[in-house]
Every structure is written in C-alpha cells, then in structure tokens.
Amino acid sequence: MTTATATTAAIRGTDTPSATAALWAGIGYAILFVAAIAANFGVVTSITAAGDPTAMVDAIAADPTAFRFTVLAFGVIFVLDVVIAWGLHVLLRPTGEMRSLLAAWMRLAYTVLLGVAVGLMHLAGQVATGALPVTDATGTTALLMAGFDITWIVGLAAFGVHLLVIGWILVRSRVAPRILGIGLMIAGAAYIADTVAHLLVADYTAIADVMLAIVAVPSMLAELGLTVWLFLAARRVRTGRPLGRAYIVAA
Template sequence: MSTTSLSTTRLAALTAAVSYTAVFALAVFANFFVRIGLIDPDNPESTMAAIRDQEGLFRLGLAAFTVIFILDIVIAWGLYVVLKPAGHAHSLHAAWFRIAYSVMLAVATVFLSLGMEVALQPSRLDAEVGMLMLNAFTVTWSIGLTAFGMHLVLVGVMMHRSGMAPRTLGIVLAAAGLAYIADSLLQISLVNYAAISSVMVVAVAILSVVSELAVTVWLFVIAQKKRPAKAAELLASSTD
C-alpha cells in the first residue's frame, strides 16, 4: 500500500465528512426553514406574499441549495476514492448516480428561483404560475432523488460486501436508498399519494438521517485513524 494512496484516501474521507456535515446543516435550513416554512401548497396567494415579505430569507435558501449541489459532487468524489478498493466500477457508478442527483437538484433550484421571480412581480404574473414553478422544484427534486437512492444502495452494498465499514451500516444505507426510490416513484405514480405521504416521509427521514450520519462519522474515523485491516488489504490489492 503506497503512502500516497493512504494519504489521498484520508483526505478524501475528511473532505467528504466535512461536506456531509455542511450539507446536513444547509439542508435543514433550506428545506425546512425556507421551503417548507414559506411555501403553502394549498394557498398560492399567501405563498407569494410570504416570499415577497421574506425575500432575503428565500434568497438565502436558494444559495443554500446551490451550495448543497456543489458539496454533493464533492461527496461523490470523496466516497468514490474511499470505496474504490471495494470495487472500482461499483464505486464509479455510485459516484455518477450522486452526480446525476446533484444536477437534478440544480435544475430544481432554478424552478425555485423562477417561483420567487413570479412572487416579486405580482402585477404581471398570476400566483398560480408562481406555484406551478415551486411545484416543479418538488417534482424535479423527487426525480433526482431516485438517482440519489441508487447511489445509497450501491454504497451500502459495497460497504456490506467488502467489510470496509460495519456491515449493518451498509444494510441501513441500502435500505435508506430503497426508501428514497420508493417514495419518489410513489409521488409520481400515485393519484392519492397524500394519503401515505406522512408515513413515507417519516420512514425516509429516519433511515436517511441515521444512515448518513453514521457514514459521516465513519468517514471522520477513516480520516483520523489508521485504516482497519480489511480496508488496508483491499487498498493494498488495488495498488498492486
């Protein structure tokens, strides 16, 4: 195992862990305090008024989503480097799925911005048009989350099979990925999705928060300590 390879892996793990931590904080702010806090899907007029009254806050939410888009690409690179010894092709596929999700989030953020522009010009455009843009953000993001779910499934499978991380973590991460995929597809395909939305939101939230926080801790451990024997063997074999 080369010193360069080990140092690169530690740097990648630390970079991904720090980025994960930032994404958690930014996502809570952008999604819950800004998007959900200001947007009422059942009341376009009040939503447009809320965005006008809180334009500065809404713009900060847009900035947060934009930074998340960048950081997710950084995380994709970090996990690719860390997990590459467990399977180069699978690690690369997982990275591409996360990047695909990041691109969809960026597109969704454009719709969010257009919704804000409609809100700021109430005399020229109808509130329903603004709400259509805001709903387009949700749909676009939901489609992107299917790619994100595939990313988590692949990462979870690699963790479980390789033994680089606790196998339970791999199982929970894969389960979170499947939950993302199921929730996104159900939102698109079911007419009465609202009837099960609360159950799906709770299931996705619990699995994703637990698994991804655990991945963040695992990455910090890799960045700060010597690699476990199993991971060291895999890394050594990949550099032979």
C-alpha cells in the same frame, strides 16, 4: 491476505489522497446536514404548506431574504454533493472501481437534477417578489415551485440508487460496520419508494406524513452514521490502520 485486509492495504497505498478524500467527504456531509435542515424544513416546508398559490406567493414575498438564503443553501448542497461523490469514489475505489464509479455517477445524476431544481426555485422567488414581471405571477410562482419539487424528487430516485450501491459496497468489502451498509441500503430503498409514490399515487398528500417518516428516519440515521465513519476512515487511513472491524474475517 483476506479480501478486507487487501482492500484496506489498497486504500493505504494511496494514503494521502484517500485520507483527504474521506475527510472532505465527511466535512461536506456535515455542512450538508445543516444546510438541508435549514433550507428544507426551515423555509420550503412552510411555503409549500401555505396551501393555495396566493398564500404561497405571499409567504415568499413576506420574507424574500430568507427565501434567497434558502436558494443559496440549496446551491451549497449542489456543490457539496459533487465533492461527496468524488470523496466516496476515491476512498472506495479499491473495493471495486466499477461499483464505486456507479455510486458516484448516481449521485452526480441526482446533483444535476438538484441544480435544475435550484434554478426553478430561484425563478419562483424572482416572480413572487416582482423582480421578474409576468402576467400571472401567482400561477407562475406556483408552477415553478411545483417544478422545483418534482425535479428534486425525481433526482432523489438516483440518490436512492447511490445509497444502495454505497451500502452494498460497505457490506461486501467489510471496511465499515455491516449495520451501516444495511442502513444505507434501507435509506436508499426508501428514497426510491418515495419517488415512485409521488409519481403513481393520485393523492400523495394523503400519505405524505407517512412517507416523510419512512424516508427521514432511516436516511438521517444512516447518513449521519456515514458522516461519522468518513471522519474515522480519514483518520485510520492517514495513520495506516485498517478500516472496519471485520477485516480479519476471510471473505
């Protein structure tokens, strides 16, 4: 029996849990895409692009409902990331439990920091709208939003490691197309590079547009591909079919 065939057999051995885990991870990723695009590009980008702290506070206070829904969207993402970490670990555990566990822990480490970032963002909204009175509302709001940003960015380094490990698992186990695993590894490296750039480059804004493209393009393509594969994997495992196209090749 080849390595990939044995892996598929092991996954089929826990048929219902693995299929269910893959399905929930796929559903989680699909919802996460919508929530992330709406929250980050719909509201956060416009607020941070306002420039000076006064304009930032004015942007939040102008539509506090939209800001609160943005905080809620990030809270939903926080929960979904836990579900996705669990689902991927259950599905990929037969490919190597320690590697799968490492990937799960890396995503959970990112998720913890995301939760802290969401808390900071909520407080920024409270201060900007006057619900939480402070002496310097403008400065405090700007500081809390900066805290949200850097906390999330540091967490994305752990998320990048998560994608690197998941990509490596898919490449080595051959339960998914090789290009998907390579794409996830490229996306993971891009996340890590962006965090390093934030921490080391004095004027990050000068390269922000370039770094956004470097991160956004491979991550969206790779993670969308992973979402589709998770739905296909759930169906294949449930029906007893092998995963991937390379399972007949000896390792």
